[in-house]
Amino acid sequence: MLLFDRDDGDAVSYSRTLFLHPPSYHGFDGGAGSRYQARREVRSFWYPTWLAQPAALVPGSRLVDAPPDDLTLDDVRPLARQYDLAVLHTSTPSFAQDVKVAEALKAENPALRVGFVGAHVAVQREQALAASVAIDFVCHGEFDFTIREVAEGRPLGEVSGLGYRDGARLLATPPRAPIEDMDTLPFVVDVYARDLTVENYYIGYLLHPYVSLYTGRGCRSKCTFCLWPQTVGGQRYRTRSVDHVIEEIALARRRFPQVKEYFFDDDTFTDDLPRAEEIARRLGRLGVMWSCNAKANVPDATLRVMKDNGLRLLLVGYESGNQTILNNIKKGVRLDGARRFTRAARDLGIKIHGTFIFGLPGETRQTIDETIRFACELDPDTIQVSLAAPYPGTALYDQAVEQGWLVRDALVGSDGTQQSPLGYPDLPHTEIFAAVSRFYRRFYFRPGKLVSLAGEMMRDRAIMKRRLREGREFLGFLSRRRAHA
Numbered sequence: 240m241l242l243f244d245r246d247d248g249d250a251v252s253y254s255r256t257l258f259l260h261p262p263s264y265h266g267f268d269g270g271a272g273s274r275y276q277a278r279r280e281v282r283s284f285w286y287p288t289w290l291a292q293p294a295a296l297v298p299g300s301r302l303v304d305a306p307p308d309d310l311t312l313d314d315v316r317p318l319a320r321q322y323d324l325a326v327l328h329t330s331t332p333s334f335a336q337d338v339k340v341a342e343a344l345k346a347e348n349p350a351l352r353v354g355f356v357g358a359h360v361a362v363q364r365e366q367a368l369a370a371s372v373a374i375d376f377v378c379h380g381e382f383d384f385t386i387r388e389v390a391e392g393r394p395l396g397e398v399s400g401l402g403y404r405d406g407a408r409l410l411a412t413p414p415r416a417p418i419e420d421m422d423t424l425p426f427v428v429d430v431y432a433r434d435l436t437v438e439n440y441y442i443g444y445l446l447h448p449y450v451s452l453y454t455g456r457g458c459r460s461k462c463t464f465c466l467w468p469q470t471v472g473g474q475r476y477r478t479r480s481v482d483h484v485i486e487e488i489a490l491a492r493r494r495f496p497q498v499k500e501y502f503f504d505d506d507t508f509t510d511d512l513p514r515a516e517e518i519a520r521r522l523g524r525l526g527v528m529w530s531c532n533a534k535a536n537v538p539d540a541t542l543r544v545m546k547d548n549g550l551r552l553l554l555v556g557y558e559s560g561n562q563t564i565l566n567n568i569k570k571g572v573r574l575d576g577a578r579r580f581t582r583a584a585r586d587l588g589i590k591i592h593g594t595f596i597f598g599l600p601g602e603t604r605q606t607i608d609e610t611i612r613f614a615c616e617l618d619p620d621t622i623q624v625s626l627a628a629p630y631p632g633t634a635l636y637d638q639a640v641e642q643g644w645l646v647r648d649a650l651v652g653s654d655g656t657q658q659s660p661l662g663y664p665d666l667p668h669t670e671i672f673a674a675v676s677r678f679y680r681r682f683y684f685r686p687g688k689l690v691s692l693a694g695e696m697m698r699d700r701a702i703m704k705r706r707l708r709e710g711r712e713f714l715g716f717l718s719r720r721r722a723h724a
């Protein structure tokens with residue numbers, strides 16, 4: 240046990256705590272900051288922000304993010320002997336593998352207390368605990384302060400927000416209220432600087448190296464497929480103060496002078512427009528380059544303020560080019576509005592990474608083609624095409640079970656890449672799966688797109704090197720998909 244003085248002057252002893260994003264599929268982007276956990280088309284890793292947050296609350300802890308560091312089970316197993324408490328971030332696709340890691344850690348150190356956090360255990364508390372005696376507790380809802388109290392050595396029965404094992408019995412404590420004063424969460428960049436290698440984090444459409452963090456949690460929209468707001472973050476936008484955000488970015492710049500871009504990974508950073516504009520103006524004064532998630536409905540005036548103050552790129556979830564599908568999933572966006580928004584952003588010189596999903600309720604062969612045409616018409620700088628993933632805890636999952644659309648349980652295949660678990664009477668899941676490569680080919684193999692990609696590479700040798708590597712990985716991804724289709 241380690242002794243530390245808290246802000247209130249009391250000495251508190253903390254368990255020696257390891258926060259672990261476990262090794263899983265090779266190249267698995269399943270960290271506690273990833274929205275849809277899978278191995279991507281090209282090597283990509285989000286920061287494990289959800290784990291860094293409690294790590295910042297537990298003095299003397301360590302955060303290990305195995306996939307970006309290429310750590311295997313043999314690499315992390317010996318760590319079990321150095322700690323009293325291990326907190327593992329899990330996800331629906333990786334849960335079975337994460338249980339094996341927990342069992343290996345426990346075998347190495349039977350006295351180690353093991354807890355699981357993440358959306359999967361937040362909604363399937365009892366099933367998760369029942370999966371293995373190696374799991375001592377699981378957290379539901381936000382788990383930052385739950386973990387701190389466990390690390391302080393409080394009896395599990397007295398810590399709200401837990402499901403836990405007491406001998407053969409599986410018990411639960413009352414739910415924990417969501418955090419209202421978001422400034423009580425300490426900065427994550429200190430933990431990144433202490434425990435992570437920023438150069439190991441890549442996202443294809445972000446400059447490298449980048450750093451991502453949250454300025455708030457939750458989203459006001461109610462998209463039926465979307466994981467975090469329906470499980471952990473909530474369907475309102477709880478935000479940190481502008482001062483708190485700016486202070487952390489200023490600190491990050493001192494910690495990481497090599498970082499080229501900051502990404503605000505809030506579900507929808509533009510959910511609170513006046514605040515987004517205020518943060519933008521303050522970032523402009525700091526002179527940083529930044530990007531964020533946005534819905535395709537940001538007014539021109541806000542886009543201009545953001546662009547004038549360092550905004551480089553918006554990550555926009557368009558999802559589909561068919562209005563009925565957008566209505567089915569409660570996206571709250573109209574196609575014409577998305578067109579207007581995209582034109583305005585492009586006119587201002589803001590880059591766009593557009594994300595689309597195949598296999599959402601209402602998908603047909605015709606809507607697949609409509610979405611491909613819509614994407615080519617919008618012509619975002621880059622795209623990502625995902626398969627609808629019915630995560631437990633989402634309205635989409637309940638709907639899929641009720642309607643009998645779930646044709647397979649696994650969200651990813653044996654190599655960790657996405658599978659198509661949903662199938663419809665007139666559209667088998669195999670066709671939905673095959674449509675992803677078709678979309679990528681039709682979008683990227685257009686002469687105009689190839690010329691613009693080549694132009695980008697010619698202007699910057701570092702980008703050329705990176706794009707050639709990603710191009711090789713991407714072509715490998717397409718040919719693997721063809722083999723699986």
Ligand code: SF4
Binds near residue numbers: 461462556570
């Ligand atoms: S707007 Fe984006 S983050 Fe918000 S619920 Fe919809 S998909 Fe999720």
